[in-house]
Amino acid sequence: MTTLESLPVAVIGAGPVGLAAAAHLLERGLEPLVLEAGPAVGSAIRQWGHVRVFSTWKYNLDAASVRLLERNGWEAPRPTALPYGSEIVSGYLEPLAATPELRDRIRTGARVVAVTRQGMDKGRSQGRDQVPFVVRIEHDGGLVTEVPARAVIDASGTWLSPAPLGSSGLAVPGEAEARAAGLVTGPLPDVAAGGFAGRRTLVVGSGHSAANMVLDLARVARANPGTDVFWAIRAATPARAYGGGDADQLPARGQLGTRLRAAVESGAVQLLTGFHTASIDAQGDAVTVHSADGRTVEVDRVIPATGFRPDLSILSELRLDLDPAVEAPKALGPLIDPDFHSCGTVPAHGAKVLAQPEKDLYLAGMKSYGRAPTFLMATGYEQVRSIAAVLSGDAEAADAVELQLPETGVCSTSVPAAAEEEACCGTTAAVPLDLGFPTGLRHGRTGGTVTL
Structure with missing residues (x-):
């Protein structure tokens, strides 16, 4: 008999944070299923592969992913080097996805178009937490399938939903x-x-x-x-x-x-x-x-x-509690609102801050920042480490969050800037x-x- 606990954790997005989530879930004895809309892992980064990032490899590598890679003979790049996006894909994400532990747990060309609860729309409450999620997937070629999941980590990012040019938040005429x-x-x-x-x-x-x-x-x-x-x-x-x-x-x-x-x-x-x-x-x-x-x-x-905006349409049948300004998880929003925070740092946070009214649903990575800017991959890695811990029942490890991000040097500026311009x-x-x-x-x- 299939039980809720025996189902996989659906991870939406095979970027750095999505693959890190899979690595942490495996270390916790949980089964990940990574669903990537693009034809290969790191599809969004491939589109800006010509860009050299300003954060060194030190801030771009996830600890659980590195442990998995090193068990398979991978050699880490120089931690102080500044990689191009294409190097993050070829030197890190592709080898990670090719490990025996992950390669059969990643489905590319699998676009998630909706997530709901089995047999329940958003208005149904009784017994909601005891039924699995249902993830609807549109595959390359048009085939649509559904898979059950015990939990969902949405690390799909915001690359595919850029903000318009209009300063009022709307596309301008023409x-x-x-x-x-x-x-x-x-x-x-x-x-x-x-x-x-x-x-x-x-x-x-x-x-x-x-x-x-x-x-x-x-x-x-x-x-x-x-x-x-x-x-x-x-x-x-x-x-x-x-x-x-x-x-x-x-x-x-x-x-x-x-x-x-x-x-x-x-x-x-x-x-x-x-x-x-x-x-x-x-x-x-x-x-x-x-x-x-x-x-x-x-x-x-x-x-x-x-800037970019989160596409929340796939979660329309789930219960969300988001900050009204930046569309991040409500507890996280005030910590990253660019009208009040001008630097790229954020207090360490994990599953507790990211939790939604929909039990075992988490937004992670860039998508967790909503419309807010200046996200660093290291932030997402700590998020998914904590999420994997709480899903495995280790609340103590989930709450023991720690994150050290570099200061920008302009954290005290009084000059506001809209999130759309970041x-x-x-x-x-x-x-x-x-x-x-x-x-x-x-x-x-x-x-x-x-x-x-």
């Missing part, structure tokens, strides 16, 4: 058409791969992702005269984006802001402050972006670095190499692009 035409790109495009040299590009956003794109474009502009780089932020000052400099405990993150400031002050990047996108007009191969105050910018491409992906922001900007030199066209 945005959908411009996106469909490819004039508004996806998040974190590889600008060095082609298509941006000799063009005018506007980056919208003030987080690490935006800084990364601005600096990448500035390097393209330096090598390709006639390339213009515009950077639009909603704030009145870029102080927050410039960060903590030498005070940042992640040197690469501090250097990011320092080089960003240099790019703006040199004139290589044209900064537009207080810019609230109101509408977009697409005309042929170019777009005109209108600000609410009447300014316009005529460019060839727009890169939106406005960093994506948890470990964004490439470490730019020497930009070599000569002071005062501006590349490309300078006249008639911005209208006041």
Whole structure:
């Protein structure tokens, strides 16, 4: 007879946190079933594989995953090295997924489209905790299946649900058409791969992702005269984006802001402050972006670095208690709300903070942050360690949370920033190499692009 305890724990998403959850569950004697919508593990990271993260390998490796890898002959990378996204996939996630312990417990091309309780919609209460979850999966090719689970860990991230350009939280008029035409790109495009040299590009956003794109474009502009780089932020000052400099405990993150400031002050990047996108007009191969105050910018491409949102639709038949501002678990929301917390740190937390009214359902990883930014993978690793402990009945270990994250150096800033303008992906922001900007030199066209 099948019992609730004999069923697997469904883990949604085969990124770093999802695979870490599987490793911790195995160590606790629980059976994981990892469901990945993409064709391979780390599908989201593969889309920004050209980005070098500002957190070293030390902060990107999960302890249980490392133990599993080392039992299978894996050699850890240098802990102080800064990996590219592609290296995280090839050097860590792929070997982890290929271990004998995990390879048959991961299903790729398996998109979770709904989670519910067996025989119960959200309105039914009596006996709810005693019946299994039912996870509905849409497989490549269109086949739809359902699997029962004793618990669900949703580590599916937010990459597939980027925020719109409008500062009111809505897409602006003309945005959908411009996106469909490819004039508004996806998040974190590889600008060095082609298509941006000799063009005018506007980056919208003030987080690490935006800084990364601005600096990448500035390097393209330096090598390709006639390339213009515009950077639009909603704030009145870029102080927050410039960060903590030498005070940042992640040197690469501090250097990011320092080089960003240099790019703006040199004139290589044209900064537009207080810019609230109101509408977009697409005309042929170019777009005109209108600000609410009447300014316009005529460019060839727009890169939106406005953040991400959690897709909660798959959990619509489950009982959630979320922070109304950032859509994170209610107890976590106030700890990470970017209107009040300007640094990338958060108190150690685990299953108790992440618990939902729906027993044994947990949001983990970037999805647990909802709309809030500056997530580090190390945060997610401690989350799933605690979740695996509580699911195994070890409440003491689940409550013994510990997490040490590096300070940003700007934790005391009074400059607020909307979550939509912050960093994506948890470990964004490439470490730019020497930009070599000569002071005062501006590349490309300078006249008639911005209208006041």
